Amino acid sequence: MSPKIVLHYLDQSRADRIIWLLEELGLDYELKTYKRGRDMVSPPELKRVHPLGKSPVLEVDGKKLIESGYIVDYVIRHFDNNKVLAADNEEDAEKISLALHHAEGSIMTPFIVALITTKIREGPFLARPLLNIVAGRVESSYAVPNINLQLDYLEQLLKDNGSNGLFVGEHLTGADIIYMFPLRIAKERNFLSIQRHPNILKYLETIQARDAYKRAETREREAGMSKI
């Protein structure tokens, strides 16, 4: 029997790679959507879904899964019956497992700090010269060097894996699913350049051309959801 899947999707959140994952595997799912409150805060309705109140939450036969890396791993382990995304060998499996930890465990933190410094810069007008100095110091000492370090590493991973434009092995895997979110953000925030990140830019094009990715985008749009 196919599982009953509900994706709890908060507008402008990391849920966009989970809807894409479900489309890649051709799974049926219900989409429940949530809008952010003032100051971009997650609404109280999401706390009633799961006490941490974050997005995505993936409900599978009533069991509520959280954490993007865990969700991607869980879904592929349990529902990738045709081995569409599964690793072809043990070495690839280890690379994918590392990617699932790495994307959320290390890459996202400097991006969130960069988001916070953007907010700091938007403070009271008269204080802005000083606020810009404070934000600039946090960016130059922590956020920007760490984002660049992570992007250089991902560029190298893609280069090492060869010409198919994907992160691990011969076909799409969970590594591609999980790295999409920070790399899309990196592009939108102008952290990518064609000189330094040709492989990352090619990867983004490769992904965005996929049918399943486009289907996910259509469904997001029809549900009134937008990407961060």
Added chain:
Amino acid sequence: MSPKIVLHYLDQSRADRIIWLLEELGLDYELKTYKRGRDMVSPPELKRVHPLGKSPVLEVDGKKLIESGYIVDYVIRHFDNNKVLAADNEEDAEKISLALHHAEGSIMTPFIVALITTKIREGPFLARPLLNIVAGRVESSYAVPNINLQLDYLEQLLKDNGSNGLFVGEHLTGADIIYMFPLRIAKERNFLSIQRHPNILKYLETIQARDAYKRAETREREAGMSKI
């Protein structure tokens, strides 16, 4: 044949739970230590170990593993021959897997932001009234509520698991290993209270009383390493 293990340990870093993990499993390992530079920055020597230049890095037969959640998972999958830390059943295995993603994927970010706001407060003396306002806003709108949310969730997990003071099942698991770091930090930064977090405080006592934990502390001390 036993694996050749080298733990690359940066002073005041997340490596302290990996040395504890190795002690719990009774594995032989070499300890290579690194001191932080000015402004607490990771030294260039660590970049020669791994391009991301972070700690911990665990070298296993020459293969370099990064990401705490992945390292804990890898070591238990490959070297827990006597099933000391391994899950007793499928349900526990899922809980442990989630914990390994959750600890680094969600809990650490607000702690790192709180560390950054502490740095912001230490800016030039004359600017401190405004710096305190900026830091206070980031703390009250993001860092503190998110830290409290995570701690309440972990308190509930421990309560739900019953009286043994551990996170999953009947014995110590990777979940206990991975949650130790943020919970120790939470105690040191005074985020814990006996009224709100009795189970977390009991867990910290339970862990710190373990022989393997004490052996790890002795070895850290003898190598001149200190905990963050």
